[in-house]
Amino acid sequence: MSPLDLLVAAPLAFMIAALLSGPWGRWWLLAAIPVMAGLTVWLLLLPEGSGHVVGGWTLPLGVQLRADGVAQLMVAATAVCAAIVGLYALHEFAPGADRSETAHGFAFWPLFYLLWGGANAGFLTTDLFNLYIALEMVSLAAVAMAAMGSLRAALRYFVIALVGSLAYLLGVALLFSNYATVDLTLLAEMARPDLATKTALAVMTAGLLIKAAVFPLHGWLPPAHAAAPAPASALLSAIVVKVGFVILLRLWFEAFPAIIAPAGLELLGWLGALAVLYGSVQAIRQDTLKALVAYSTVAQIGYLLLAFPLVATAAGTGGAWAGMTIHATAHMLAKAAMFLAAGLMLKAVNGHHLKDLHGLARAMPLTVAAFGLAAVSLMGLPPSAGFLAKFLLLEAAVEQGAVFAAAVLLVGGLLAAVYLFKPLAWAFAGSDTPVVVAKAPLRTAAPLALALLAVSLGFAGQAMVDITAGSPWAGPPATEAEDVQ
Amino acid sequence: MNEFLPLLLVFLPFVPALISFALPERMAVWRDVINISFALAKLALVGFLLLSVEDGVTTEWRYEFLQGHDFILRTDAFALLFITLSAFLWLIATVYAIAYFGRGPHLARFFGFFNLCVLAATGVAMSGTTITFFLFYELLTLATWPLVVHKGDEKSLRAGRIYLIYTLAGSAAFLAGIVWLKSLVGTIEFTAPPDLSGIPRLELTLIFILCIGGLGVKAALIPFHGWLPEAMAAPAPVSALLHAVAVVKAGAFGIVRMIYDVYGIDTVSELGLGTPLAVLAGATILYGSFRAVMQTDIKKRLAYSTVSQVSYIILGASLIGPFAIIGALVHLVHQGIMKITLFMCAGALDNRMGIKSVADLDGAGRAMPVTMAAFSIGALGMIGVPPTAGFISKWHLGLGGLQSDAPWVIAVLAGSSLLNALYFLPLLYRAWLLPPSAKLASVRELDGAWNRMLILPAAITALATLAAGAFATFPFSPLSWAKLIAESGYLK
Numbered sequence: 001m002s003p004l005d006l007l008v009a010a011p012l013a014f015m016i017a018a019l020l021s022g023p024w025g026r027w028w029l030l031a032a033i034p035v036m037a038g039l040t041v042w043l044l045l046l047p048e049g050s051g052h053v054v055g056g057w058t059l060p061l062g063v064q065l066r067a068d069g070v071a072q073l074m075v076a077a078t079a080v081c082a083a084i085v086g087l088y089a090l091h092e093f094a095p096g097a098d099r100s101e102t103a104h105g106f107a108f109w110p111l112f113y114l115l116w117g118g119a120n121a122g123f124l125t126t127d128l129f130n131l132y133i134a135l136e137m138v139s140l141a142a143v144a145m146a147a148m149g150s151l152r153a154a155l156r157y158f159v160i161a162l163v164g165s166l167a168y169l170l171g172v173a174l175l176f177s178n179y180a181t182v183d184l185t186l187l188a189e190m191a192r193p194d195l196a197t198k199t200a201l202a203v204m205t206a207g208l209l210i211k212a213a214v215f216p217l218h219g220w221l222p223p224a225h226a227a228a229p230a231p232a233s234a235l236l237s238a239i240v241v242k243v244g245f246v247i248l249l250r251l252w253f254e255a256f257p258a259i260i261a262p263a264g265l266e267l268l269g270w271l272g273a274l275a276v277l278y279g280s281v282q283a284i285r286q287d288t289l290k291a292l293v294a295y296s297t298v299a300q301i302g303y304l305l306l307a308f309p310l311v312a313t314a315a316g317t318g319g320a321w322a323g324m325t326i327h328a329t330a331h332m333l334a335k336a337a338m339f340l341a342a343g344l345m346l347k348a349v350n351g352h353h354l355k356d357l358h359g360l361a362r363a364m365p366l367t368v369a370a371f372g373l374a375a376v377s378l379m380g381l382p383p384s385a386g387f388l389a390k391f392l393l394l395e396a397a398v399e400q401g402a403v404f405a406a407a408v409l410l411v412g413g414l415l416a417a418v419y420l421f422k423p424l425a426w427a428f429a430g431s432d433t434p435v436v437v438a439k440a441p442l443r444t445a446a447p448l449a450l451a452l453l454a455v456s457l458g459f460a461g462q463a464m465v466d467i468t469a470g471s472p473w474a475g476p477p478a479t480e481a482e483d484v485q
Numbered sequence: 486m487n488e489f490l491p492l493l494l495v496f497l498p499f500v501p502a503l504i505s506f507a508l509p510e511r512m513a514v515w516r517d518v519i520n521i522s523f524a525l526a527k528l529a530l531v532g533f534l535l536l537s538v539e540d541g542v543t544t545e546w547r548y549e550f551l552q553g554h555d556f557i558l559r560t561d562a563f564a565l566l567f568i569t570l571s572a573f574l575w576l577i578a579t580v581y582a583i584a585y586f587g588r589g590p591h592l593a594r595f596f597g598f599f600n601l602c603v604l605a606a607t608g609v610a611m612s613g614t615t616i617t618f619f620l621f622y623e624l625l626t627l628a629t630w631p632l633v634v635h636k637g638d639e640k641s642l643r644a645g646r647i648y649l650i651y652t653l654a655g656s657a658a659f660l661a662g663i664v665w666l667k668s669l670v671g672t673i674e675f676t677a678p679p680d681l682s683g684i685p686r687l688e689l690t691l692i693f694i695l696c697i698g699g700l701g702v703k704a705a706l707i708p709f710h711g712w713l714p715e716a717m718a719a720p721a722p723v724s725a726l727l728h729a730v731a732v733v734k735a736g737a738f739g740i741v742r743m744i745y746d747v748y749g750i751d752t753v754s755e756l757g758l759g760t761p762l763a764v765l766a767g768a769t770i771l772y773g774s775f776r777a778v779m780q781t782d783i784k785k786r787l788a789y790s791t792v793s794q795v796s797y798i799i800l801g802a803s804l805i806g807p808f809a810i811i812g813a814l815v816h817l818v819h820q821g822i823m824k825i826t827l828f829m830c831a832g833a834l835d836n837r838m839g840i841k842s843v844a845d846l847d848g849a850g851r852a853m854p855v856t857m858a859a860f861s862i863g864a865l866g867m868i869g870v871p872p873t874a875g876f877i878s879k880w881h882l883g884l885g886g887l888q889s890d891a892p893w894v895i896a897v898l899a900g901s902s903l904l905n906a907l908y909f910l911p912l913l914y915r916a917w918l919l920p921p922s923a924k925l926a927s928v929r930e931l932d933g934a935w936n937r938m939l940i941l942p943a944a945i946t947a948l949a950t951l952a953a954g955a956f957a958t959f960p961f962s963p964l965s966w967a968k969l970i971a972e973s974g975y976l977k
Binding site (some may be wrong): 147361365388392394405411413414424428429430433461462 | 631
């Protein structure tokens with residue numbers, strides 16, 4: 001066996017175990033964390049570009065799992081997020097009075113593992129059809145988790161996600177009929193700039209833009225993410241949208257870089273810029289905390305798209321590529337931290353609005369500190385992984401003379417400061433100490449750990465750059481996949 | 486061992502910061518003890534470094550945080566000038582803050598961020614590259630915000646909002662400038678200015694404007710000074726720190742670095758950027774003084790006075806000449822000592838007698854003679870009366886103006902001194918010569934020990950103001966050190 005298979009298989013095994021254990025399902029987490037941590041470390045130790053074809057078939061027939069820089073970074077970040085969010089959720093999703101299997105305390109845990117396994121599959125697979133399955137696993141879990149908050153939002157999410165999936169699947173079918181393979185690495189060698197390929201790429205991109213909630217296809221995200229319970233929101237915003245993004249990355253930079261017109265990259269860049277500005281302005285206008293954080297996700301996803309033309313122009317130098325992937329990682333950690341902190345604060349004051357946070361910095365200093373540290377990373381201020389990412393992107397933009405992208409990066413940071421300091425200002429307001437309903441000292445550790453990690457990764461910049469440098473686009477072409485069985 | 490000294494010096498305040506955050510309020514005594522002992526330890530460390538830097542030994546610590554991006558902390562003479570000031574005033578301000586707040590609630594947070602602020606200011610001073618400078622500069626913004634909003638009332642929150650909008654926008658401009666410059670000439674270390682020939686003049690000018698504009702926000706250059714008077718909503722120890730060492734000084738310090746270590750004086754004069762900046766600084770000096778005259782609130786008056794005084798540093802730096810830069814460097818220290826004296830006195834007056842506006846000052850000299858004496862020395866220093874520190878600054882700046890063929894500087898200095906006298910002397914007149922108003926009867930019962938701790942710091946800095954002026958020619962005086970910096974690198 002290789003860690004590549006196990007990283008997908010183990011969460012699914014835990015899903016089944018959780019399903020079968022009913023009310024005790026949540027305790028599987030204590031086994032899942034060491035197992036997944038071990039596998040993740042193993043993955044990080046694998047040589048660059050290690051690949052492995054599942055089931056012993058050779059490539060056009062078999063399905064390849066591969067550990068490149070992006071996959072390593074994203075799987076590791078997902079493991080950290082999922083583990084910490086899971087620990088936080090142990091209390092929130094405990095079996096209550098309702099002992100039916102649809103009760104949140106039972107239903108959350110299988111979905112949690114489904115999401116984890118699906119995300120890992122999405123990051124590791126190079127097979128477009130398998131990626132579709134991964135995408136569906138993640139979407140299914142995500143929709144069900146969103147439904148725990150608001151059925152209406154979940155239904156909307158479901159319908160839109162379905163459209164996205166179908167668009168993507170249509171593209172996969174077109175490619176298969178054209179090339180008789182759906183493996184990314186093989187497609188990269190054969191890609192022809194014909195109409196069918198371009199149509200396939202266009203519809204798949206549209207589908208993935210929906211999944212990644214890129215402006216203007218983001219409409220489903222804020223209501224779904226804002227309404228879900230805090231741990232679910234954290235997983236949705238941190239992990240789910242990244243799966244669509246990584247697949248998009250694979251399509252554009254790995255499978256079809258040869259046939260992509262600069263105009264297409266420019267278009268994605270513009271969408272990203274609009275997402276940053278629109279998402280930030282919307283976040284500023286919100287007066288409920290979770291909606292604010294959810295719109296912040298729309299804005300932060302924008303940076304990832306904004307980086308597309310920069311990455312393409314900077315071919316080989318790697319700065320923009322590293323900036324983009326580090327941004328995805330930093331956002332994962334910081335946004336999960338922020339949703340968990342928001343959940344704790346709102347629960348403590350039993351409200352939803354920013355003004356309910358009045359004076360909370362005195363009643364729950366550690367939770368507010370976690371929110372603040374996560375905000376530092378999201379605003380792209382030093383010292384944090386978010387700053388590193390933004391700095392690398394800014395440097396790439398300036399070197400390429402992309403004045404507009406540079407301006408969006410800087411203005412986006414300022415707008416983020418405007419919307420993120422709003423809740424913080426409420427938390428610092430007044431001089432009395434509000435009485436809070438429930439203090440959860442243990443659970444406070446979860447957002448704090450995630451936020452501290454997002455900040456302290458700012459000191460490990462070169463290590464992250466080195467990991468991402470293993471991506472095919474960044475440096476010399478990937479070596480032939482070597483078997484690590 | 487020596488290699489880690491810069492690192493130790495910068496991150497030393499991190500320990501009391503963490504301890505302050507963690508200790509519960511009932512252990513406040515321990516917090517006070519730890520804060521003061523770390524401030525003393527830092528001062529001792531700085532003293533040790535002063536001796537070695539005077540011998541020409543600079544230490545540095547570097548770490549490549551990204552390929553091609555070095556994080557460098559270096560103890561050059563200019564850095565030590567600022568660090569010595571900040572270490573000395575940190576100790577003073579800590580003692581003062583402990584006495585000012587007494588045993589109020591929620592002070593853990595205050596002292597925690599207070600320490601982070603000092604950490605950031607020390608980092609700004611010791612930064613060896615533009616990007617390192619930016620890291621600490623931004624950290625300073627973040628660490629001061631909780632201090633500005635500390636009171637939590639509507640006014641403080643508004644001040645915090647305005648502060649963030651100004652400073653973050655400034656930092657964004659500054660970041661754009663340094664990244665742009667780096668893309669043209671690579672990493673810029675503050676050891677020798679890089680070779681900028683061959684880069685289009687327009688680009689260089691634009692980058693200079695972005696950087697100076699960004700730094701000018703913190704240094705309160707017009708038209709970016711708006712946040713400073715608003716920030717008066719913060720408690721007095723915060724204002725004292727903000728105005729004397731931390732925020733405005735970081736901006737002024739950065740501008741000096743830009744002119745002398747990033748662009749180099751030759752490039753700045755060749756591009757003709759010095760004179761416009763000097764004129765802007767001159768305008769800020771007059772405008773700040775003029776607005777100060779019109780304020781009735783003591784702290785507001787002091788705030789506009791800071792707007793004016795910090796620009797003396799920028800004026801001296803942008804005139805580009807031996808006397809001017811010595812005047813600028815020495816004023817960096819002198820302004821800090823004098824302004825912290827004034828703010829600590831204003832805070833004490835408010836804290837003990839509820840005096841906030843100029844009109845309440847009648848007869849205050851009789852009720853709080855030591856405080857008012859210290860205030861008077863600070864005020865006379867600001868006006869530039871010999872033998873105070875302020876006289877030394879203005880003397881060198883004036884000579885610098887003549888030396889750089891900018892005689893208008895004399896007019897600016899004279900006008901500003903006149904305005905300084907106009908807004909400070911009435912205060913002294915009221916405090917010393919008018920009979921006490923009815924209000925003063927309501928002086929609070931004073932607790933002996935607290936009271937002494939509140940007044941002693943201002944008395945010490947007032948004496949330092951006198952000493953810096955009277956003993957200006959002695960070794961290790963601010964003036965001697967400024968001359969050392971100027972001779973060792975800035976006058977090539």
